[in-house]
């Protein structure tokens with residue numbers, strides 16, 4: 425088993441993490457969180473989404489948040505854009521990368537973005553074309569690649585089908601997402617292997633929610649098949665508004681601790697990352713969901 429010597433992490437906390445919060449989170453707090461993440465060494469941050477504020481009110485301050493960030497050289501700032509309306513709103517905010525987000529499950533596609541998989545691809549195609557013409561990078565999030573809250577188990581063939589559609593419209597890299605955290609290592613590997621029919625391993629990332637406590641095991645399993653790019657959420661923030669009961673992404677702190685313990689480089693300063701997670705947890709008045717952060721904070725407190 426050869427594991428990667430270096431792993432790239434995209435922190436999706438400001439977007440995937442905060443989109444589900446019931447209480448309004450001020451733009452200034454979101455901006456401060458992004459600043460703390462970049463200070464901790466994150467080179468990729470998913471900042472916000474340009475979706476309908478009627479569907480996801482928490483992301484209604486998208487342009488304000490993007491405008492408030494003091495950008496750090498070398499950091500890639502990404503935003504979600506489900507359609508041309510979202511892309512046009514995002515364009516003046518100069519994201520480095522846009523993310524179109526589809527689903528391997530028909531039912532989840534309907535609930536999340538109000539259209540079928542085929543219709544979603546029709547909506548994404550002009551977004552991808554416009555983004556590439558602007559010199560932006562394009563990522564495709566593939567939800568429910570292992571299980572769906574409405575359809576149950578998802579077969580790898582459905583993942584392969586979605587990956588083929590993403591490839592056809594020019595999406596450069598894709599996320600294999602376990603949206604509701606039901607995946608176990610072999611199932612996650614099967615979803616990645618299905619994607620490999622269309623994308624090179626360097627262009628596939630793992631996005632694991634930790635609902636069933638499997639996300640670190642799934643991260644390791646994904647590394648075993650060659651994945652070296654992961655999405656995680658500082659302090660384990662989050663969940664998806666259209667995947668009831670799903671908890672947050674695996675905590676970035678937990679992933680970084682595991683990787684550093686295996687001598688795998690991330691470029692991230694774990695202490696600063698813990699401070700970022702504690703900052704947002706305290707703001708939300710919530711216990712930090714990262715086991716590693718809690719352990720390190722207890723150790724600090726002596």
Ligand SMILES: CC(C)(COP(=O)([O-])OP(=O)([O-])OC[C@H]1O[C@@H](n2cnc3c(N)ncnc32)[C@H](O)[C@@H]1OP(=O)([O-])[O-])[C@@H](O)C(=O)NCCC(=O)NCCSC(=O)C[C@@](C)(O)CC(=O)[O-]
Pocket residue numbers: 440443473474475476477479480506507509510511513525536537538539565566567568601602603631663664665666
């Ligand atoms: C996709 C839509 C917009 C379709 O929504 P729709 O209602 O089908 O769209 P529509 O084109 O019929 O337009 C309806 C209204 O929405 C407006 N509208 C239309 N588009 C936009 C836009 N981009 N920005 C702002 N407003 C928009 C549009 O202008 C119109 O306004 P009205 O005339 O009623 O005042 C809607 O379903 C939506 O916003 N859904 C939210 C999806 C979402 O954000 N989900 C969470 C993120 S995905 C996720 O978390 C999973 C992921 C990525 O993390 C990976 C994983 O773990 O699986």
